[in-house]
Amino acid sequence: MATGDRVDLLERYQHGRHRELGLTDEDVRRMYEVMLLARRLDERMWILNRTGQAPFAISGQGHEAAQVGAAWALDRERDWIYPYYRDVALVLVWGLTPRDLMLQLLGKAADPSSGGRQMPNHFSSRRLRIAPQSSVVGTQIPQAAGTALASKLEGTGAVTLVTFGEGATAQGDFHEGVNFAAIHRLPVIFFCENNGYAISVPAEKELSVPDVADRALGYGIPGVTVDGNDPFEVYRVVREAVERARAGEGPSLIEAKTYRLLAHSSDDDDSTYRPREEVEAWRQRDPLPRLAAYLKEHGLADDADLQALEEQVRQQVDDATEHAQAAPYPRAEHLLDHVTGP
Amino acid sequence: MELTYREAVRRALMEEMERDERVFIMGEDVGAYGGSYAVTKGLLARFGPERVRDTPISEAAIAGAGIGAALGGLRPVVEIMSINFILPAADQLINGAAKIHYMFNGQFHVPLVVRTVNGGRRLAATHSQNLEVLFAFIPGLKVVTPASPADAYGLLKAAIRDPDPVLFVESALLYSMKGPVPDDPDFLVPLGQSLVRREGRDLTLVAHSRGVVVALEAAERLAAQGVEAEVVDLRTLRPLDMGPVLASVRKTGRVVIVGDDWQSYGVGAEIAARLAEEAFEALRGPVLRVGGAEVPMPYAANLERLALPQVDGVIRRAARLLEGDGAWLVR
Numbered sequence: 093m094a095t096g097d098r099v100d101l102l103e104r105y106q107h108g109r110h111r112e113l114g115l116t117d118e119d120v121r122r123m124y125e126v127m128l129l130a131r132r133l134d135e136r137m138w139i140l141n142r143t144g145q146a147p148f149a150i151s152g153q154g155h156e157a158a159q160v161g162a163a164w165a166l167d168r169e170r171d172w173i174y175p176y177y178r179d180v181a182l183v184l185v186w187g188l189t190p191r192d193l194m195l196q197l198l199g200k201a202a203d204p205s206s207g208g209r210q211m212p213n214h215f216s217s218r219r220l221r222i223a224p225q226s227s228v229v230g231t232q233i234p235q236a237a238g239t240a241l242a243s244k245l246e247g248t249g250a251v252t253l254v255t256f257g258e259g260a261t262a263q264g265d266f267h268e269g270v271n272f273a274a275i276h277r278l279p280v281i282f283f284c285e286n287n288g289y290a291i292s293v294p295a296e297k298e299l300s301v302p303d304v305a306d307r308a309l310g311y312g313i314p315g316v317t318v319d320g321n322d323p324f325e326v327y328r329v330v331r332e333a334v335e336r337a338r339a340g341e342g343p344s345l346i347e348a349k350t351y352r353l354l355a356h357s358s359d360d361d362d363s364t365y366r367p368r369e370e371v372e373a374w375r376q377r378d379p380l381p382r383l384a385a386y387l388k389e390h391g392l393a394d395d396a397d398l399q400a401l402e403e404q405v406r407q408q409v410d411d412a413t414e415h416a417q418a419a420p421y422p423r424a425e426h427l428l429d430h431v432t433g434p
Numbered sequence: 435m436e437l438t439y440r441e442a443v444r445r446a447l448m449e450e451m452e453r454d455e456r457v458f459i460m461g462e463d464v465g466a467y468g469g470s471y472a473v474t475k476g477l478l479a480r481f482g483p484e485r486v487r488d489t490p491i492s493e494a495a496i497a498g499a500g501i502g503a504a505l506g507g508l509r510p511v512v513e514i515m516s517i518n519f520i521l522p523a524a525d526q527l528i529n530g531a532a533k534i535h536y537m538f539n540g541q542f543h544v545p546l547v548v549r550t551v552n553g554g555r556r557l558a559a560t561h562s563q564n565l566e567v568l569f570a571f572i573p574g575l576k577v578v579t580p581a582s583p584a585d586a587y588g589l590l591k592a593a594i595r596d597p598d599p600v601l602f603v604e605s606a607l608l609y610s611m612k613g614p615v616p617d618d619p620d621f622l623v624p625l626g627q628s629l630v631r632r633e634g635r636d637l638t639l640v641a642h643s644r645g646v647v648v649a650l651e652a653a654e655r656l657a658a659q660g661v662e663a664e665v666v667d668l669r670t671l672r673p674l675d676m677g678p679v680l681a682s683v684r685k686t687g688r689v690v691i692v693g694d695d696w697q698s699y700g701v702g703a704e705i706a707a708r709l710a711e712e713a714f715e716a717l718r719g720p721v722l723r724v725g726g727a728e729v730p731m732p733y734a735a736n737l738e739r740l741a742l743p744q745v746d747g748v749i750r751r752a753a754r755l756l757e758g759d760g761a762w763l764v765r
């Protein structure tokens with residue numbers, strides 16, 4: 093290693109990698125805040141499930157850094173996202189609120205995503221450019237290519253970010269969608285949250301290559317693998333992809349390696365297929381304490397600040413829960429509305 | 435012996451794999467996990483990874499490779515985790531499996547069984563559908579919808595031994611149902627035979643899959659009020675056996691078709707047409723149907739309840755058919 097490099101590393105360490113990437117101290121504090129909010133909200137959803145108040149819960153715990161890093165690289169004022177069910181942190185950045193997510197969890201009329209019609213964590217908002225979701229894995233991928241096509245033809249300059257798990261990359265929809273976008277050089281970013289499993293099936297039985305990013309080769313687009321538990325690295329590579337997309341250079345495939353800390357969903361028992369030591373090892377790499385340590389190390393927050401933040405987040409989660417619990421169910425006379433027509 | 439519906443399916447798989455080493459299983463999470471409805475639990479340990487194979491999330495490949503393996507001489511039993519996820523495989527099944535035997539003049543057989551699951555609760559529109567009727571539309575496919583443990587057992591064995599492609603649709607809501615199952619590894623329920631599940635002289639209820647449970651419950655409630663409903667379980671949607679339905683309607687003159695899905699263009703529409711064609715003179719009133727609301731299934735508990743067919747709906751229609759005599763049925 094040349095001396096120059098060492099000086100460089102030292103500088104980076106002292107000043108914080110975030111500044112080098114153009115992120116402000118406030119950005120980093122906000123990133124942590126959203127990650128914490130997503131985590132605590134997610135935990136509460138599981139409690140509501142386990143106490144019989146919500147029939148289903150599915151978790152984004154462990155994926156928060158990947159989602160927040162990616163979101164920070166985009167423009168919330170014009171870009172589109174096609175999230176999948178783990179993207180609690182991503183949609184919080186995009187403008188859905190804890191109340192919104194709790195209303196959907198409990199199937200209440202005021203749920204802005206679906207009015208109580210679609211399952212939890214199937215987010216949507218036309219106003220916020222959050223595209224709607226099916227439960228069928230991978231279907232969002234070609235749709236995202238189509239939204240990017242619309243942005244290109246209309247010259248809005250918008251980029252579309254579509255997320256999915258590594259398991260989804262075995263679907264025809266993935267391959268067809270990426271190929272389509274690559275041929276037409278569409279402004280779309282294919283963002284894979286690779287947590288190593290599709291329910292119980294491990295990555296080596298889903299992929300014949302080591303990394304999802306290797307699949308990019310087949311379509312002639314950049315494929316990048318990144319530590320999904322490091323929000324800054326994710327931010328850096330997604331930002332590059334955004335720049336390419338806005339410059340008309342076409343799509344990129346980004347793979348954020350991460351881990352889901354809980355079972356696949358509330359209907360799953362992951363102890364039957366994931367060794368506890370593996371889960372424990374990944375808990376040691378939990379992105380939340382990692383970023384908290386960074387905040388302290390760089391003087392962006394001290395213990396008292398973090399404690400205050402916990403308290404503030406707890407209040408938000410309590411408020412969202414109570415609000416959703418008290419909210420009315422959809423009214424029976426609306427059962428037939430919107431099958432077609434207005 | 436007494437088995438749950440789930441155990442009956444598992445037992446049929448196990449025995450057929452033991453009987454014929456060409457039989458193998460593949461699908462998402464079918465191995466160590468034992469299937470997302472725990473049907474294939476224990477099979478990996480018993481038969482090993484060559485015969486119990488986990489696949490990627492690739493329904494088109496699961497079905498397509500199933501077809502190819504069948505053409506290559508094996509007897510694949512593939513699992514599509516839920517009928518909601520079968521649509522990426524629809525082309526393989528509809529343009530492939532269903533047509534190969536006929537289109538190539540009988541040269542090839544496709545002895546493929548596709549096991550899948552309908553139903554579901556609180557899982558909303560893309561996760562609770564009963565789509566079997568889409569496949570029952572297709573000549574060349576056999577579509578089987580067992581509604582009891584014994585039928586799940588005997589029909590699956592028959593499906594595995596059948597030379598044609600069979601879509602075998604289990605019901606998520608029936609997996610825990612218990613019932614007697616013959617202790618005989620060669621007990622088969624032939625495909626294409628409807629069955630009278632309960633005898634009665636006043637009214638005929640026709641159903642398939644979980645609709646049978648709704649019909650039986652309605653019959654129970656009607657019996658408490660002195661109305662004897664006969665319940666015919668279609669068991670196989672294609673080939674469809676109208677024999678017991680026609681015999682029953684010729685006896686009762688009244689019929690309600692109980693569906694657990696949308697009515698338009700559905701099983702009830704087909705049965706009604708056949709009755710109009712073949713038993714018009716026996717009908718003492720209109721052919722009535724019960725089904726779900728024609729909406730994508732909503733998630734909210736109250737809307738979901740409204741969208742699902744209910745026993746009360748069967749009782750109301752029975753009352754209508756029993757004319758003046760039946761008005762008292764609906765308080």
Ligand SMILES: Cc1ncc(C[n+]2csc(CCOP(=O)(O)OP(=O)(O)O)c2C)c(N)n1
Nearest residue numbers: 227228229257258259260289290291491519
């Ligand atoms: C077409 C289809 N097949 C199967 C399923 C059932 N299913 C839901 S999530 C899932 C695993 C998805 O794995 P991955 O894409 O890696 O995402 P992860 O859940 O790990 O984040 C499966 C098999 C489905 N929803 N759709």
Ligand SMILES: [Mg+2]
Nearest residue numbers: 257258289290
């Ligand atoms: Mg995964």
